[in-house]
Amino acid sequence: MDLPTKDYGYDKENLQGTGGCDKPGDYKTILYPFDKYQIKINLSSTNEFLGISEVNINKDFLSYKQKISQGFHDVDKFYKEEDK
Amino acid sequence: MFYETKPEKVLRFGDVIKGYATTDFAINEPVLSLKNESLNYKINIEMPDYCVILTPCCEIGNSMISVSPLTQIKSVFLKNPYFAEDLLRINREMTPEQAYPPENLEKLSPEEKEGKRQYALVDCFVYKENEFFDEYPLRNKDIRDYMINFKYIYKIKCPLIKRPEETLTEGGLIINSKVLQLSVQTRKELRDKLAYYYGRTPKEDAIILG
Numbered sequence: 001m002d003l004p005t006k007d008y009g010y011d012k013e014n015l016q017g018t019g020g021c022d023k024p025g026d027y028k029t030i031l032y033p034f035d036k037y038q039i040k041i042n043l044s045s046t047n048e049f050l051g052i053s054e055v056n057i058n059k060d061f062l063s064y065k066q067k068i069s070q071g072f073h074d075v076d077k078f079y080k081e082e083d084k
Numbered sequence: 085m086f087y088e089t090k091p092e093k094v095l096r097f098g099d100v101i102k103g104y105a106t107t108d109f110a111i112n113e114p115v116l117s118l119k120n121e122s123l124n125y126k127i128n129i130e131m132p133d134y135c136v137i138l139t140p141c142c143e144i145g146n147s148m149i150s151v152s153p154l155t156q157i158k159s160v161f162l163k164n165p166y167f168a169e170d171l172l173r174i175n176r177e178m179t180p181e182q183a184y185p186p187e188n189l190e191k192l193s194p195e196e197k198e199g200k201r202q203y204a205l206v207d208c209f210v211y212k213e214n215e216f217f218d219e220y221p222l223r224n225k226d227i228r229d230y231m232i233n234f235k236y237i238y239k240i241k242c243p244l245i246k247r248p249e250e251t252l253t254e255g256g257l258i259i260n261s262k263v264l265q266l267s268v269q270t271r272k273e274l275r276d277k278l279a280y281y282y283g284r285t286p287k288e289d290a291i292i293l294g
Contacts, residue, residue, distance in 0.1 A: 078188045
C-alpha cells in the first residue's frame, strides 16, 4: 500500500522542528523540555554541551510542570519553624 | 503495630537506643591545609536521650553504627490537619491535598491538586509515642511522638557493637542500650523513605539519563 502523500514533501518538512537538518556525528542527543518547547541538545561523550540541533513544540499531553515533577511534594518551605 | 512487642536481643535497623553521644563538627571553610593560621572549627558533643540506628541490619557490626537522634516534632507540622490527626502519616506517601497546609493548597492549580501519591517532608520520619518518651507541649497539645531527620546522621564507634551472632553470646551492655524495636512493617516504611531520600535523581541528571 502506498504511503499517504502527506508523509512526503512539504507536510513532512512542516512536522520537523526548526534546525532539523543536522548531520549525524560523534555525539549524543538529549531532549530537554523548556516551557512549551522541546529542545534537542547535542552532548559529547563526556556530557559537554556542543550545541542545539532542533527546537520543537511540545505536543505531549503532560504539562511542563508535570514532566519535570520532582517525585515528591515540595512542601518544606510551608513548614519552616516559626521565630520564637 | 508500630513497635515490636517482643524485641530481639540484637541491634536492628530502626531500633531506638540510649546511651550514645553524638558529635557535631562545624568549620568556617574546608580545611585544605593544616598550615592555615585561620583554622577555625567547633566540636559539639551531645547526649540525646534516645537515638535511632540507621545502619542496615546486615551491616551492623565491626564496632560501628550510624545513628540519628530522636528530636521533638516541629510545631509547624500541626498546621496541617492531616498531620495533626496522625503524625505517622508523614512517614508514608500522600496526595497533594494531604501534603499541603490548607492555606497553601488553595494556590495549587487543579492539575497539581490531582497529582499522584508521593512523599512529603522527605527528610523526616516520625516515631510513635511510647511510655519511654517524655511528654512535651506542642501547640496546646501534650505529645510523646518524636522524629528523626535524615540530615543528622552520625557515626559511632564502640568495640561492643558486633555482628548479631556474636551479640547473642556476648550481649550485655549493648543489648541493655536497646529500648525499642520497630515492627517489620514499620521498619520497611523507614527503609523505604530513607532509600527514597538518598535515591532521588536531580532533574538535570534525569534529563541526561533519559
